[in-house]
Amino acid sequence: xxxxxxxxxxxxxxxxxxxxxxxxxxxxxxxxxxxxxxxxxxxxxxxxxxxxxxxxxxxxxxxxxxxxxxxxxxxxxxxxxxxxxxxxxxxxxxxxxxxxxxxxxxxxxxxxxxxxxxxxxxxxxxxxxxxxxxxxxxxxxxxxxxxxxxxxxxxxxxxxxxxxxxxxxxxxxxxxxxxxxxxxxxxxxxxxxxxxxxxxxxxxxxxxxxxxxxxxxxxxxxxxxxxxxxxxxxxxxxxxxxxxxxxxxxxxxxxxxxxxxxxxxxxxxxxxxxxxxxxxxxxxxxxxxx
Amino acid sequence: xxxxxxxxxxxxxxxxxxxxxxxxxxxxxxxxxxxxxxxxxxxxxxxxxxxxxxxxxxxxxxxxxxxxxxxxxxxxxxxxxxxxxxxxxxxxxxxxxxxxxxxxxxxxxxxxxxxxxxxxxxxxxxxxxxxxxxxxxxxxxxxxxxxxxxxxxxxxxxxxxxxxxxxxxxxxxxxxxxxxxxxxxxxxxxxxxxxxxxxxxxxxxxxxxxxxxxxxxxxxxxxxxxxxxxxxxxxxxxxxxxxxxxxxxxxxxxxxx
Ligand SMILES: Nc1ncnc2c1ncn2[C@@H]1O[C@H](COP(=O)(O)OP(=O)(O)OP(=O)(O)O)[C@@H](O)[C@H]1O
Ligand SMILES: [Mg+2]
Numbered sequence: 001x002x003x004x005x006x007x008x009x010x011x012x013x014x015x016x017x018x019x020x021x022x023x024x025x026x027x028x029x030x031x032x033x034x035x036x037x038x039x040x041x042x043x044x045x046x047x048x049x050x051x052x053x054x055x056x057x058x059x060x061x062x063x064x065x066x067x068x069x070x071x072x073x074x075x076x077x078x079x080x081x082x083x084x085x086x087x088x089x090x091x092x093x094x095x096x097x098x099x100x101x102x103x104x105x106x107x108x109x110x111x112x113x114x115x116x117x118x119x120x121x122x123x124x125x126x127x128x129x130x131x132x133x134x135x136x137x138x139x140x141x142x143x144x145x146x147x148x149x150x151x152x153x154x155x156x157x158x159x160x161x162x163x164x165x166x167x168x169x170x171x172x173x174x175x176x177x178x179x180x181x182x183x184x185x186x187x188x189x190x191x192x193x194x195x196x197x198x199x200x201x202x203x204x205x206x207x208x209x210x211x212x213x214x215x216x217x218x219x220x221x222x223x224x225x226x227x228x229x230x231x232x233x234x235x236x237x238x239x240x241x242x243x244x245x246x247x248x249x250x251x252x253x254x255x256x257x258x259x260x261x262x263x264x265x266x267x268x269x270x271x272x273x274x275x276x277x278x279x280x281x282x283x284x285x286x287x288x289x290x
Numbered sequence: 291x292x293x294x295x296x297x298x299x300x301x302x303x304x305x306x307x308x309x310x311x312x313x314x315x316x317x318x319x320x321x322x323x324x325x326x327x328x329x330x331x332x333x334x335x336x337x338x339x340x341x342x343x344x345x346x347x348x349x350x351x352x353x354x355x356x357x358x359x360x361x362x363x364x365x366x367x368x369x370x371x372x373x374x375x376x377x378x379x380x381x382x383x384x385x386x387x388x389x390x391x392x393x394x395x396x397x398x399x400x401x402x403x404x405x406x407x408x409x410x411x412x413x414x415x416x417x418x419x420x421x422x423x424x425x426x427x428x429x430x431x432x433x434x435x436x437x438x439x440x441x442x443x444x445x446x447x448x449x450x451x452x453x454x455x456x457x458x459x460x461x462x463x464x465x466x467x468x469x470x471x472x473x474x475x476x477x478x479x480x481x482x483x484x485x486x487x488x489x490x491x492x493x494x495x496x497x498x499x500x501x502x503x504x505x506x507x508x509x510x511x512x513x514x515x516x517x518x519x520x521x522x523x524x525x526x527x528x529x530x531x532x533x534x535x536x537x538x539x540x541x542x543x544x545x546x547x
Contacts, residue, residue, distance in 0.1 A: 163394070166387075166390075166391065166394075167394065169380070169383070170380055170391050170394075173380040173381055173382060173383070174378060174380055174381075176342065176378065177374070177378040177379075177380065178363075179340075179341075179342070179362040179363045179366075180340060180362070180366060180371070180372055180374075180378075181363075181366060181391050181392060181394045181395070181455075181459075182363050182364075182366030182367055182394050182395035182459075183363055183391075183394060184363045185363065
């Protein structure tokens with residue numbers, strides 16, 4: 001039982017980072033109904049940028065973080081402007097394909113620049129384990145969870161209370177009408193990419209600190225996509241909860257059934273939920289007008 | 291003085307000419323009706339004024355300034371507000387949230403201001419906004435439903451909320467696309483009254499698309515008639531009503547259908 005609880009705590013802690021990644025997907029989806037398949041690669045590139053700043057340049061971690069976020073935002077804005085904006089209004093599949101292509105290109109370029117072997121990330125997270133009563137949680141995972149939760153809470157509060165957040169909700173509900181209200185819908189799209197870039201930069205650094213750094217770091221984002229589907233694509237609260245659930249499921253099935261089960265768990269969970277609730281656990285069902 | 295001038299606008303979709311050389315104007319503080327059979331191009335004309343459709347040629351001028359190239363969201367800042375033929379409220383939000391979104395243009399702060407820096411001007415700004423919201427909500431008698439989600443309201447009330455949201459912008463020019471369609475007599479009477487009240491109070495210039503001839507006759511100072519995307523008549527409601535071309539446009543359609 002003790003071990004089961006420890007795995008559970010570990011899983012939920014890992015789920016915090018999933019929730020942060022998922023937020024990056026959902027915010028873009030909410031505004032423009034597009035999945036950004038390059039999300040994982042945005043994380044990966046960010047992790048490398050951070051690595052370069054801190055290891056190769058020897059900068060302080062805060063400077064490194066600031067530079068990383070700046071670069072990540074820049075990449076996101078360039079992607080939004082150059083490949084997404086001109087594609088707006090095209091079928092969703094073409095939008096998905098261009099982000100997918102951009103992701104593959106980024107992974108290839110990363111291999112060329114940084115090589116395809118793994119690097120060890122110097123962590124700013126302490127390794128000292130955290131004890132939760134009797135439960136032992138590895139230090140990095142626990143602290144990554146705390147960072148992820150802080151960032152998620154910050155972003156969610158920003159959506160809740162800022163005018164940009166209100167404008168984002170309006171854009172998600174009805175673009176044409178938003179224009180009529182004086183909302184610069186294109187700027188809202190760009191803003192969602194900026195938010196995704198921030199969540200990508202931080203989750204990328206966290207992922208690389210917990211595991212290790214390689215060009216395939218971003219592949220974890222595909223598992224997170226299952227989280228997003230599980231939570232309901234348009235529900236920010238839903239995917240945050242789903243992130244924690246999937247983290248927990250992965251850890252617990254890994255413990256009970258063996259690690260080969262870990263990676264397929266999110267998909268099985270997503271599939272089961274979709275069969276019973278097509279719009280995810282918390283997604284809103286569109287009302288059909290006939 | 292004309293608040294709005296539409297000068298020789300043509301608009302086509304592929305092979306369909308939705309508008310051909312349409313010109314008209316809206317005089318300050320007056321209610322100008324745009325009428326015509328189904329498919330005449332009335333909504334398309336509004337969409338050109340809102341900036342949603344780019345005309346193939348011609349110009350739209352607001353208080354003498356050419357705004358043909360201005361992007362749609364900027365036009366809200368120039369004082370153009372509208373309602374839509376199919377109710378276009380933000381579903382899932384309350385009446386108050388919808389109305390507040392109408393006041394989006396009255397706040398200047400950027401995304402980072404986020405209500406954190408409650409400086410003096412900001413406070414004044416939001417006080418002003420709240421005052422406008424209160425005024426509009428009480429004028430349109432929406433107090434009792436302010437916290438209801440809009441999708442739970444009757445169709446008539448939804449249209450009224452949409453009018454409120456447009457009025458909160460304190461527009462110089464208000465475009466109303468069939469504001470009473472689908473309402474019963476009583477609701478129509480109420481809405482007409484609200485439009486007149488708003489005009490009275492804020493001297494708003496109104497452009498009104500409406501199929502209900504009774505309402506058009508009652509409200510409008512001037513009537514412009516379109517048929518197959520062209521101007522066919524303009525004048526007082528009395529003149530237009532007795533214009534043979536107008537009569538045959540409506541009768542022709544009635545016979546054809
Ligand atoms: N986005 C569009 N794409 C293609 N055709 C369009 C579009 N919008 C309008 N049209 C066409 O333009 C013509 C005018 O349509 P419009 O909606 O302006 O008419 P209307 O006068 O508002 O009619 P109603 O009284 O039925 O609302 C119609 O033939 C319509 O099919
Ligand atoms: Mg119409």
